[in-house]
Amino acid sequence: MAAKILANLIVMGSGILGRALVQAYRQALQNASKSGVAQEAFQNPIRRGRKIMTEQEARAILGVTENTAWEEILKRYDSLFENNAKNGSFYLQSKVHRAKECLETVYQSKGPDTAAG
Template sequence: MAHRIISQIVFTGARVFGRAFAEAYKQASASQRYAAANSNNSTAAKSMSSSGLTLDEACRILNVSPPRGGQASLDRVHEQFKRLFDMNDPKKGGSFYLQSKVLRARERIELEAQRLKRQEQMNAHLRQEQQQQSPPSS
């Protein structure tokens, strides 16, 4: 009689575990498909960098406008970074977490500025090539 109860407990437990495992596998599979579909989305890749911040969030953290290719805006970014980074120094009673957020915001804005600069250089190069290839009109 005891062996019958023990075997029922084992079979019931195995069945519950099997169903839970199957459900977890379905959820993981759906999550993986969703992540793969979103990784192909170019706007999602552009809005987030390795820092995990969007450009808008980074600009709000440092209280600056988004970069438009000008050096003046990067100077303002560096001023705000220095001020906020020093203000949040843990030795002065600040927060390491906030310091890291300020650092990531600066890195994100610099990354975007570099991307814009490269894009502008490529556009200038393409315009130059088009001017050289176009026949002179006489």
């Protein structure tokens, strides 16, 4: 008898939870369509994932200026990369790596003396 009651409670509870999730999803879609987020996501799904980092953003991430030597940039990169590898996030670690890559192309285009590679 107790098993039958428990099974009925589980079935009823899952039905209620399922309806609540569907209702919450519908409400989220309505909110997104009102604010225009859904249309923006639909129109630009690829461009958002492939955003190219600007030189200014790369410098801000690494905390360097335009006058910073390449060796100092490498020191900042190593420090930030290792700190995020130990107790940071993979997302921040990848941002630091992308910033170094961005600045590496900038320094290489300036001349062979500025970037050691």
